[in-house]
Amino acid sequence: METTPVVGKRQLRQRKPPVAPAEPDFDSEEEARGRSKRIKTTSRSIKKVKTPAEPELESIPANGDDVAAQGNASGSQSSKGGRGKSRSTHTKRKTPKSSKAKVVAGDKKKKSRSVVKGDAGADQIEKEEEENMSQDEEEAADGQAEEANEPAKRVAKSIKSQASDAEGHAELVGDPIADAVARERWPHRYRRKESGSSSLGNARMETPEDIRARRHYDFCKVDGVMFELMDDAFVKAEDGQPDYICRIVEIFEGIDGKPYFTAQWFFRAEDTVLKECGKDLDKRRLFLSEDRNDNPLDCIGSKLKIVRVEPNTDLDAKSKRLPERCNFYYDMSYSVAYSTFENISPEIDISKEVSTSIVSSESANKEKKDTNLSPSANKTLRLLDIYSGCGGMSTGLCLGAALAGINLETTWAVDLNPDACQSLQINHPKTHVRNEKAEYFLSLLKEWEQLVDEFNVKNEHVVDTSGDLENSDSEEDDGTKLPKGVFEVAKLLNICYGDPQNTGTVGVKFLVHWKGYTSEDDTWEPIDGLCDAKERIKEFVVNGYKRNILPLPGTIDVICGGPPCQGISGFNRFRNGENPLEDEKNQQMLVFVDIVKYLKPRYVLMENVVDILKFSKGYLCRFAMASLVDMKYQARLGLLAAGAYGLPQFRMRVFLFGARPSEILPQFPLPTHNVILRGRGPTEFEPCLVALDENADRSVLKDELLLGDAISELPEVTNDELREEMPYGEGPTNEFQRYIRMSRRELLDYSFGDEDQGHKLYDHQPLCLNEDDFARVCKIPKRKGSNFRDLDGVKVGSDNICYLDPEIPRPLLPSGKPLVPDYAISHLKGKSLKCFGRLWWDETVPTVVTRAEPHNQIIIHPEQDRVLTIRENARLQGFPDYYKFSGPIKQRYIQVGNAVAVPVGRALGYGLGRAFLKIKSDGPVFSLPSNFSLVGQVPQPKEVEVVFL
Structure with a gap:
């Protein structure tokens, strides 16, 4: 069956330019010249930062490398944005259209892109214009603006102004x-206050x-240079800006009698979200965008030869096989929405030679044969989880893929x-878990590949004689007496790289x-010291290859992982912001x-x-x-925010999908739940926030989950609970509790095959507090919002700063220590509400922490x-x-707190499963089935064939 329809279309879509408010008609040339030069954005008030200067290009050398070198001085471009206010992360403000060069005639103020539509009066429009300008100026003065990954609006420079x-x-x-x-190809140019699009290759939305x-x-x-439709060219930029690169997709005379052209823009790598990190990419490589706008004809500079090539992973083939007079090449498109680099779709590329390829058919066919294999129902796809922790992300991905x-x-x-590692192994006994x-x-993988090649084991057929470690003691003694100090290898049990x-x-x-x-005498020995045990080494490698104990290049379907970057932590006083990778x-x-x-x-x-998005830009x-x-x-x-997928917490995490050129790039799943907002991501990366548009139908979202929804029916336990497992006692009281209690089989988790592990409750144990902390906790009132401020001896001033009551002796615990510790009074300069804070049933938690001490958290x-038990924290993470x-x-506690929330991984896994099935819907996001969040079985998406020209 098909999945449910997408809920709410994004303002900026991958395949279609955004729809903007209507503008007044121009019935005369004078009115046409009155178009505004000031380009307004949406409510986010995008700021522009000029890029560094680049040498002007007077001519195009025959060698394309020279052109690339001349035209690659483009620096980072940015936008300014007001943060705005939003009640929940399921709503996304309108994404601004990322355009490039834009020149319009006249100096009359144009309508602001605001909520005002239709025939709003000029006074109202000017008022909004002034408010937006004031807001921009205020933000700039306060120094609160952040760089944005959206390229600044490009303003093409007229050559006429430089020539006598x-x-x-x-x-x-x-x-x-x-x-x-x-009129059929470009209907938007010939009608007044009408919307629509053409069915031809030049189809676009009217703006x-x-x-x-x-x-x-x-x-x-x-x-004196002749240009034709679909030619590529440099476009002169403002002074100090590098020349832009475009494709000429329209040539026309305006109603003002002036000649214009429409540019479809190419991005250099450093013009994209990559910024300075893109400067190491091939200088001749460009990225085609769907961004277009109109410019005076005399902005066109030199003619270029830009070739489209196959999106092949052979890194050398492109540069070696480029045509001799080719200035640039492109193999992907780029969109500001979710900072997407993707295979080029026919809707974006309407060039004359869309099938141009410099990669041989043999190479392309090999890529397709090696990687573009449609999965069958019986085929198991392989995942490698690096920095796996206890397995939250990989578990979620596998559960979501199973639903697809x-x-x-x-x-x-x-x-x-x-x-x-032990936690992951307990729950995934088939997984080869490596604690290293x-x-x-990585070093071991390289050595393993050499061993596989050395013994030619891919063609070997031997009986698997590698047993478990506990069987190593069962070797029969053949009676051979070994000289004293001489040892004979009976069996190799494992391999590693390290010490x-x-x-x-x-x-x-x-x-x-x-x-x-016995096994107690087993030792790790270097391979160089086993020269006399070649047969044992070969036996181990052959059997290890058969059992897939280690991956080989090209044999993995998915790699997931969260590389720890402790150098970005705010708790690290010695962070290297200038060179983070050093x-x-x-x-x-x-x-x-x-x-x-x-x-x-x-x-x-x-x-x-x-x-990771905030540190060092x-x-x-x-x-x-x-x-x-x-x-x-x-x-x-x-x-993605965890609460948006059915959890009573808000934790937001960054996810980066990558896909080989032969695969479908996975889309991000839209939220299924409302969520109480706590903080935001960086303004710069707001276009990457996975959320519904602000004008989308929010009634499709389920109510936000609260703490009581997740843990209210769990058995009561005390501070010193010791049981590792226990019966539930009460039954589930809501959908979440019924879902979280499902068995492995019901959730399509076959880590144990078809075996069902029963319905016992594990890990329902709290951190056992010391005597003093337990005494403090017992005195915290059982009501919403209570914390250490409710203890005797604490006063709170009108400035919300707490202090010890000077009129009474300081209350003490039986141990003689203060009831209210000094750190509670001094934390956050006396303004903290977290120390010994008590949660309440109708709240969500900001995030699941790795430490359970109540000293500075609720x-x-x-x-x-x-404090909350391990199991209660695990439920907040969706385990x-x-x-x-x-x-x-x-x-x-640390394992649970560091994990990726399982429902988030599950939603991403469902999107990954769609990609494996070659499902490609419009845009960078998709809607999950309406019953996705609380059931183990959902309708599987329909497989469709996607073919890129």
Whole structure:
């Protein structure tokens, strides 16, 4: 069955330009010249920042590298934005149209893009214009504006202003296009106050900037150079700006009698969200956009040769096979919406040679054969979870993919925390879990590939003789007496890269079981010391290959992971904002990218905290995107709030999808629930916030979930609860509780095969507070909003700053320590409401924390004198009740708090499953089925074939 229709269309869509308010008709040339030069944006008040200067291009050298070098001085461009106010993240303000160069005649003020529509009076329009200008000035004065990833509006510079003999240098050539044909191809140029679009290749939505035409042409001449429709050219920019690059998609005479052309713009890498991180990409590589606008004909500069190439991952083929006089090439499109780099759709590219390719059919066919395989119902797709933690993200992805009809399995997982690895292994017994550094894992993969090639094991057929570790003691002694001090390898049990026994030597090591010894005597030995055990090594490699103990390049379907970047934390006083990647605490971003580059998965999903967009102007996130794009992966960036997918918390995380050129780039799932808003992401990346448009129908969203919805029916426990598992007692009271109690089989989780693990409650234990903290918690009133300020001896001034009551002796605990500790009074300079704060049933939590101490956070149960249990925190993260955690109590809190919320991963997994099924709907987002959030079985999306020209 088809999924439910998309709820609410975005203002800025991937395939169609946005619809803007209507503008007045112009019945005369004088009125036409009165069009405003000031380009207004939407309510976000985008600011513009000029890009650095670039040398003017007087001529085009035959060598395209010279052109690329001359024309690549484009710097970062930005926009200013008012943050605005919003009650919930399911609503998204209108996304501004990202246009490039724009020149319009006259100096009359144009209508602001506001809520005013139709025939609003001029006074009202001017009032709104002034208010917007005042707001912009105030923001600039306060220094509150942030850079935006939307390129600044480009203003083409008329060559006429620089030439004394300018008259006649730009002219329309030849007979005009037949009137009937022109009106059919460009109807928006010939009608008044009408909307609509053409069915031909030049179809587009009418916007207020559209200049009405008198007639259209196929040819024009600028400075003696002939240009034809669909030619590519430089366009002169303002002084200090690099020349822009465009395709000429319209040539026409306006009703004011002046010649114009419509430019469809190309982006250089540094003009996109990549900014400075894009400067290392191929200088001749461009990205086609759907952005267009009208400009005077004399803005056209030199003619260019731009070639479209196949989106192939062969990094060398493009540059080697480019035509000799090719100035630039393009293989992807770029859209500001969700910072999307994507395969070019026919709707965007209407060039004369859309099928132009420099990649041989053999190479393209190989790419398709290797990666573009439609999954069958019986085929298991393989996922590698790096920095896996306890497995929240990969678990959610697999559950969501299963709902789409895709059998995705976490085949490998890597994490440095041994307790987190144990938790993942308990819940996913089929997964090859490795407790090691990610960089060691990458080194091991390279060594493993060499061993596989050395022993030619891909063609070997041997019986799997590798047993479990507990069977290593069962080797029969053949009676052979070994000389004293001589050891014989009975079996190799495992392989790693590193120094597991702290010998001071890092390298490839095998875990060896020695003949005649027990498993307690097993040791890690370097491969160089096993020269006499070649057969044992070969036996291990052959059987390891058969059991997929390690991935090989090209064998992985999905890599997901959240590389820790502790160098961006606000708690790190020594953050390196100038060169974030030189900070050792941010090195895992490089490792993650290197693993993707080596393994070449079909899909990549990277997750991280929102601070990655705030620190150093988002450099680390831009670097990750630039790395994917440089590897010829499609890419899309989104910010998702956990509460928008059915949880009583707000935590927002950043997600970056990558897809090989032969795959469909996954769309982000629109929210299913209202959510109480707590904070926002950076204004710069607001176009990446996954949310409904402000004018969308919000009635389709379910009510926000509250704390009581998630945990109210759980059994009562005390501060010193010791039971690892217990019966539920009461039954579920709402849909969320029924859903969270579902069995593995009901949720399509086949980590244990078809086995059902029963319905016991695990990990319902709180952190056992010390005697003093427990005494304080017991004195916190059981009512909404209570905290340490309700304790005896605390006063609160009119400025909301608390202090100790000087008129009474300071209350003490039985231990002799103060009832109200000093840190509670001094935290946040006396304004804190968090210390020993008690949650309430009708609230949500800002985020699930990794520490359960109540000293500076609100984590006390509403009606019980204890902090929330591990299981209660796990429910706030969406972990099913069957999911067990391993390790000490504090470690289990850390695992739950660090995890990606399972419902978010589940929604992303459903979108990933759609991509595997080749489902490509319009736009960068899609709507989940109406019953998606609370059931284990939903209608599977219909598979469709998508073919790119």
